[in-house]
Amino acid sequence: MARITREKPERGPRRDRDEMEMPMDDAEGGDGPGKKKYRKFRKDNRCRFCREKGKLSRVDYKDIHILQKLCTAQGKLFSRKRSGNCARHQRAVKIAVKRARFLALLPFVG
Numbered sequence: 001m002a003r004i005t006r007e008k009p010e011r012g013p014r015r016d017r018d019e020m021e022m023p024m025d026d027a028e029g030g031d032g033p034g035k036k037k038y039r040k041f042r043k044d045n046r047c048r049f050c051r052e053k054g055k056l057s058r059v060d061y062k063d064i065h066i067l068q069k070l071c072t073a074q075g076k077l078f079s080r081k082r083s084g085n086c087a088r089h090q091r092a093v094k095i096a097v098k099r100a101r102f103l104a105l106l107p108f109v110g
Contacts, residue, residue: 029079033096045084046084046086047084047085047086047089048084048085048089049085049086049087049089049092050089058092059089059092059093059095059096061095061096061097061099061100062094062100062105063096064105064106065102067096067097067100067106068106070083070085070093070097071097071106072110073110074109074110075080075106075107075108075109075110077093077094077097
């Protein structure tokens with residue numbers, strides 16, 4: 001017995017042959033002068049302690065304002081990904097926060 005097959009319809013938007021052969025205008029997305037280039041804002045993605053060679057080069061347990069920026073409202077430390085610190089300075093921040101908590105400069109919980 002012969003098998004009957006049907007042709008599958010084309011998927012996607014249907015286009016006429018005339019539309020496919022027409023060149024695109026500059027305003028519609030061509031590479032001409034009318035197209036705006038999208039520039040993504042890039043911030044300096046280095047560690048905040050590595051960036052500044054002056055007073056921020058060392059992590060100090062007495063500098064409460066900087067340590068508070070690296071902690072959540074509940075008192076937890078932000079991760080390296082969230083805070084932007086390198087591994088070396090993230091370890092130093094961890095020790096500084098523990099010292100500041102022990103001396104009652106920072107709260108253990110928010």
